[in-house]
Structures are given as C-alpha cells and as structure tokens.
Amino acid sequence: MQTAWLQRATILCALALSACSGDKSRARESVGAPEGGVAPQAGAPEDAARESAGPTRASPFRVATYNGGLAMGVLKYVDERAEPLIRALAEQPVDLLCVQEFWLEEHWQQLASATSSTLPSTFRLPPGHEDGGCTPQETDPLVACAAKSCAGLTQHALLPCLLQRCAAGLTSLSPGCFNCLSANPRQGPDELARACLRARTNSSAAGARPPARAGGAAAVEAYSGASGTAVLTSAEILERDALVLPSAIDRRAVLYTRLSPPSVGELHVFCTHLTASLEGVPHPRNASWQKDQSAQIDALLDYVDRKTGGRGATLLLGDLNTGPAIAPSISARLPAHYNRLLARGFANPYASQGDAQCTYCFDNPLDGGKGTRGLLIDHVLLRGFEGDAYGAQIMRSSLTIEAGKKKVKSGYSDHYGLLVTLSRRDS
Structure with a gap:
C-alpha cells in the first residue's frame, strides 16, 4: 500500500512539475553549408527577426518553436495569459511554428483560429x-x-x-x-x-473500457492524454505522421510533417517536447527521469532516420529539455543527451551565435523573476540544410495582467520562443 501511494503521489507531483521544463540551478556550427554560413543576429531580437536576410540570400523561410506554458492547474495565470499570448504569437513573422503545452482543446482552437489566415495548415494529435x-x-x-x-x-x-x-x-x-x-x-x-x-x-x-497501455495496464495521463504539441505552417503539408514516445506520466509525441516551400525546397520537420529531468521527484516506476528522456531520444533519432532515410534537409525543433552550457550565463541541461543529437549530424545555429540567450530564464517574471542564469533548452536543430540560418528570440517581453483585484507583471510563458530564418543561397 505504501508503494501504491508513493506511485500515485509521484504521478501527481510530477504532473505539477512537468510543465516546468528545467530546474533552476562553441565553436561556430555549419548547417550543411560552407563555414561561416550562420549569420550572427544584429539589433533587438524581435526586430531583427523581421529584417531582410540580405542580398546573398533567397526568400527566407522562418521557423519557430514556442512553449506556451498553458498548463492549467500547474502554472500561474493561465486564463489571464492565454488570450494575449495567442494574440501576440499570431502576430509573429513565422512560416512554420511548433508549439508545446497547448494542452487544452480550447487553447488549441483559439490558436488555430488566430493563425488561420497565415498558418492554415496544421497537425495535432487528438487526445489519447x-x-x-x-x-x-x-x-x-x-x-x-x-x-x-x-x-x-x-x-x-x-x-x-x-x-x-x-x-x-x-x-x-x-x-x-x-x-x-x-x-x-x-x-x-x-x-x-x-x-x-x-x-x-x-x-x-x-460498454466502454478504460484505455490501456501495452501489456494491459491502464494509462495515467493528464489532460485527457493530450500531448500539448502541434505544428502550424503556411506551407502545404505533403505528408504527416506521428510517433508516441515512451513516457511515465503525460503523453509525449513527435509530430512529423514533410513540406516543400518554394523558397527553400523540401523539408522534413520533427516537432516534439521531451520529458524534463524532475530532480527531487521520485519516479513512478522506480526508474529515472533522465532515463526516460534518454529512451525518448533513442526513439526520436530512430524515427528521424526511418522517415528521412538519412537524407534531405531535416529540422528538429521544440522544447527538448536538454541543452549546452554557454558562458557567461547559460547552464547546461543534460549535456550528454544534447551531444547525442549533435553526434547524429544536427547543428544548432542559434547556440552558435555570439548573442545566444537562455530560453528558460530564471528572471522570467512568471517564475518570480529571480536569478541571473538560465537554460537554452528550446531549439531549432538542422541537418542537411544547404543554406544560411540565423536565430532570434520571440515572445520575450513581459505583460501586465489582471489577477483577481491586482495587476501583476508576468511573462507570456515560463519560456521564451526561438525563431530561426532559413535562406537558400543564390546560385
């Protein structure tokens, strides 16, 4: 009985923490192009994302990842943040968007409606x-x-x-x-x-029966088994598929789409949200959160190779809950896991820039606004792309919201977004 209680309490405690993707604690890279293909970002990040890529690039294709932090019952001010967050996100200059933590159907429908004219092609798994x-x-x-x-x-x-x-x-x-x-x-x-x-x-x-896992055990998953992850794009989706990843509590999935925007050619796109390392929280299966993420990376990389055959321009983006240390203020998060992605041919143009910043930052007002460090765990990774890529952050500003009878300062989310602009070189 004590073991059963520990498992249940762990599941619920992990649910409470699963929306928080990290605890508070470089050489220049090519993206399949000649050395020097990653251009440093100039000026303010959100303004720079809108600037022209310059005379040596063809029309850009803008790719973004954003964790909305709309974990109702876990993070603060979800109702107050949702509308301004969705409105601001819909205004971003994006051609392809991978979102995470849009757990509730109402939030997903609001986002799809707000972006219907600019990002009409979408892909999301139904709740499990x-x-x-x-x-x-x-x-x-x-x-x-x-x-x-x-x-x-x-x-x-x-x-x-x-x-x-x-x-x-x-x-x-x-x-x-x-x-x-x-x-x-x-x-x-x-x-x-x-x-x-x-x-x-x-x-x-x-006569319905509860859903079951492989082996016959009923699944315990929050938000009706929603994965919280979705793809929205201005390009036509030529192919779509998904892989549900092994996970101890909430549902994790990789969404695959194949696109062929005229400006950059065919792209294999993988959008995901990997399990966080919930330090201090017992694992419900007496395993570890790090091993869960490691197993997810194994499954993810195998899936990428299976869908692409190891060829073609490939994008892997999302909240990967792993990332490098970058002096002076970005701490590493499960760096061995991050290095496994690089070892399989992926490059990180944004992390290679001199102006790279944390995306999960300890001074974010939604998390209390304390601390000077942070983590870079939201990524747009590239493999086999023959062109230039540079990154800038989006959704970094704060907002003032009405919470009860008080006005409070908050972030749109506990994460900041990342936009990477892709450009083919003129021949």
Missing part, C-alpha cells in the same frame, strides 16, 4: 483518452477533504494542497478516474467529481 470516469467511493473523500482543507485556493495552488492534505483521497483513484479528473483542471473538485461520475455512467452504458 476520451473516456474514463469515477465512482462515488473515489470522489466523495477527495471532495470532502478539498472543501475542508483547500477551499478558495487558485488553480495552480490546488494540486499541491491536495497532495499535502488529501493523500487518502488520492491513493484510491483508478487510472480512469485520474484521467477524467485531470481533463479540465479549470473546474473545482466538486464540479469535476460530478462530471466524472456522469462520465462513468455514460461509459458503462456504452
């Missing part, structure tokens, strides 16, 4: 779990405890309170009940309980 429900024996103790011990708490504070004060109610949750309760974190425990009791009744009436 549509069914599942709870019994009164599961929900009654949890609702009673939440009303007594966690009343009035905001969404991002509710889960830690339940973990600390309502352990008895959490230990009895079945995977199907957990999946249902975590599907809409905006609702309070009593509302969720009523909805999931109805879901249980409807599923039973329809």
Whole structure:
C-alpha cells in the first residue's frame, strides 16, 4: 500500500512539475553549408527577426518553436495569459511554428483560429483518452477533504494542497478516474467529481473500457492524454505522421510533417517536447527521469532516420529539455543527451551565435523573476540544410495582467520562443 501511494503521489507531483521544463540551478556550427554560413543576429531580437536576410540570400523561410506554458492547474495565470499570448504569437513573422503545452482543446482552437489566415495548415494529435470516469467511493473523500482543507485556493495552488492534505483521497483513484479528473483542471473538485461520475455512467452504458497501455495496464495521463504539441505552417503539408514516445506520466509525441516551400525546397520537420529531468521527484516506476528522456531520444533519432532515410534537409525543433552550457550565463541541461543529437549530424545555429540567450530564464517574471542564469533548452536543430540560418528570440517581453483585484507583471510563458530564418543561397 505504501508503494501504491508513493506511485500515485509521484504521478501527481510530477504532473505539477512537468510543465516546468528545467530546474533552476562553441565553436561556430555549419548547417550543411560552407563555414561561416550562420549569420550572427544584429539589433533587438524581435526586430531583427523581421529584417531582410540580405542580398546573398533567397526568400527566407522562418521557423519557430514556442512553449506556451498553458498548463492549467500547474502554472500561474493561465486564463489571464492565454488570450494575449495567442494574440501576440499570431502576430509573429513565422512560416512554420511548433508549439508545446497547448494542452487544452480550447487553447488549441483559439490558436488555430488566430493563425488561420497565415498558418492554415496544421497537425495535432487528438487526445489519447476520451473516456474514463469515477465512482462515488473515489470522489466523495477527495471532495470532502478539498472543501475542508483547500477551499478558495487558485488553480495552480490546488494540486499541491491536495497532495499535502488529501493523500487518502488520492491513493484510491483508478487510472480512469485520474484521467477524467485531470481533463479540465479549470473546474473545482466538486464540479469535476460530478462530471466524472456522469462520465462513468455514460461509459458503462456504452460498454466502454478504460484505455490501456501495452501489456494491459491502464494509462495515467493528464489532460485527457493530450500531448500539448502541434505544428502550424503556411506551407502545404505533403505528408504527416506521428510517433508516441515512451513516457511515465503525460503523453509525449513527435509530430512529423514533410513540406516543400518554394523558397527553400523540401523539408522534413520533427516537432516534439521531451520529458524534463524532475530532480527531487521520485519516479513512478522506480526508474529515472533522465532515463526516460534518454529512451525518448533513442526513439526520436530512430524515427528521424526511418522517415528521412538519412537524407534531405531535416529540422528538429521544440522544447527538448536538454541543452549546452554557454558562458557567461547559460547552464547546461543534460549535456550528454544534447551531444547525442549533435553526434547524429544536427547543428544548432542559434547556440552558435555570439548573442545566444537562455530560453528558460530564471528572471522570467512568471517564475518570480529571480536569478541571473538560465537554460537554452528550446531549439531549432538542422541537418542537411544547404543554406544560411540565423536565430532570434520571440515572445520575450513581459505583460501586465489582471489577477483577481491586482495587476501583476508576468511573462507570456515560463519560456521564451526561438525563431530561426532559413535562406537558400543564390546560385
């Protein structure tokens, strides 16, 4: 019983931390072009992203990755940030966008609508779990405890309170009940309980069974099994595919699209969000978060080679939760994992620039705005691209939002975005 509780508590605690992609703790690279092909960025990052690539480049193709941090129930101010975040993101000068942590269907639909005229081609996996429900024996103790011990708490504070004060109610949750309760974190425990009791009744009436993992074990996955990851582009998607990665808690996937924009030619694009190393959080399978990410990288690289045959211009982008150390202020994150990507032929044009900055920064106001260092874990990696590439950050500014009766300063997300402009050389 103690082991079962540890596993359940670990799952919920890891869920609470999984939106935070890093803890707070170089030679110039070619991208398949002659030496010197990576141009340093000049001027302010967001202004420079809009500038012309210069007379030696053909029409550019602009590729971006952005972790929106819309982890309802985990990160602060999701409702307050969502609308201005989506509006600002839709205004970015982007031809291809890989987003992460758009967990809820409503946020994804809002983004797709806001970018429908500029990025009309999209690809996103549907949620993995549509069914599942709870019994009164599961929900009654949890609702009673939440009303007594966690009343009035905001969404991002509710889960830690339940973990600390309502352990008895959490230990009895079945995977199907957990999946249902975590599907809409905006609702309070009593509302969720009523909805999931109805879901249980409807599923039973329809003869539905809870989803299962390979081997027959039911899957515990947050946000109805959504991966939170999606691709949006102005180019026609010629081929699309996906690989669901091994993961201990929330669903992780690699989205593959094949494009052929006239300005740069055929591109194999892989968009993903790898598991973070959640230091201090016990692993639910008595393994390690680092091993989880290592297994995901193995599967990812095999998938890349299988889809491309080891040929052609290939882009790997997303929140990879691994990255290099760059003096003076960027700390390494699982650098051995990052080096495995480079060893398979990928180059990182932005990390090679003299003005590279952290994308997960400790002074981000959404995380409290303290510290002078950070991590570079959001990447656009290239392999086999014959041309020039340079990077700039996007979505780096802060915003003031109304939270309750107070005005507070926040980041759009706990991450900053990265845009890399690709240009074929004129012959």
